[in-house]
Amino acid sequence: MDAVLSTLFSSGEEELYILDNLAYFMVFMAACTLVSLLFVNVPYGRYSSSKYGFAVNVRFAWFVQELPAFLVPMCLVFWTTCxxxxxxxNQLLIAMYFCHYVQRSLIYPFLIRGGKPTPFASFALAFVFCCYNGYMQIRYLSHYAEYPASWVTHPCFIVGSMLWSVGWLVNMHSDHILRNLRKPGETGYKIPTGGMFEFVSGANFLGEITEWAGFALAGHSIHSLSFAIFTAVVLTSRAVSHHKWYLAKFEDYPKNRKALIPFLL
Structure with a gap:
């Protein structure tokens, strides 16, 4: 892996420059995505459409598209001079990243019950993003990020780690609620209840946004911040779309429930 990277970059300074620019480009992509999502929903799940390519089995899609977010960082950590x-x-931040993606790539896809196929375009874009972001996050943390020895006691790291932990728990619990909405043999959509779903329609999205916001605060870099911004843009759009869909679908949908932020949005 070191040999591959040495052929791509003439020096560590050049690679760090590229990593920085990848982060800035992700912020730019977030801005472009924000504009595009004002006019069209992300084509997945209930919003899937054949115009975005042939359908891919949802379990297969989730497993394959998320796998690079785990495998690329694994190669960077174990097959390069870190x-x-x-x-x-650095160890704690890398552990936060892996804790999320071990579950998301190796466990979550096999827990999915039912689910509509994923359009190929969404599947392909997610695969590319996971390669891109996995490299950017973990290469920076494993090879370039410098923190003072006391960083783990800094308020930014402590608060960020707490936010990450709360977000991770909310995300896991919300996914569990969604998986168990239907009893064996049942079909159709149901109103999720329990946990943060009592307050927002996008409880799982709120959890993941909180996770990466905490990661960005603890990591204190443009690389972690860009990921948090991109995640917030995409998942906020999904939460708002889900909320509108629930209100239109169910006459008895709780009127006091917000889309993403309890009591506010």
């Missing part, structure tokens, strides 16, 4: 992985702040 200058920073012996440092505690």
């Amino acid at each position: 200058a920073k992985t012996s440092l505690l702040p």
Whole structure:
């Protein structure tokens, strides 16, 4: 892996420059995505359409598209000379990243019950994004990120880690609720209840946004911040779309429930 990277970059300074620019480009992509999502929903699940390509089995799609977010970082950590992985702040941030993607790529796809196929365009874009982001996040943390020895006691790291933990738990619990909405043999959509779903329609999205916001605060870099911004843009749009869909679908949908932020939005 070191040999591959050495052929791509003439020096560490050049690679770090590229990593920085990848982060800035992700912020630009977030802005473009925000504009596009004002006119069209992300084509997945209940919003799927044949115009975005042939349908891919939802379990297969989730497994394959998320796998690079786990495998690329694994290669970077174990098959390269990692200058920073012996440092505690870097280790903890890398652990946060892996904790999410071990579940999301190796466990979550096999827990899916039913689910509509994923259009190929969405599947392909997600695959590319996971390669891109997995490289950017973990290459920076394992090889370039420098934190003072006391960073783990800094308020930014402590608050960020707490936000990440709360977000991860909300995300996991919300996914569990969604998986168990229907009893064996039942079909159709139901209103999710329990947990943060008592307050917002997009409880799972709120959890993941909170996760990566905490990760960005703890990581204190443009790389983690760009990911948090992109995640917030995409998942906020999904939460709002879901909320509108629920209100139109169910006459008895709780009127006090918000789309994403309890009591506000």
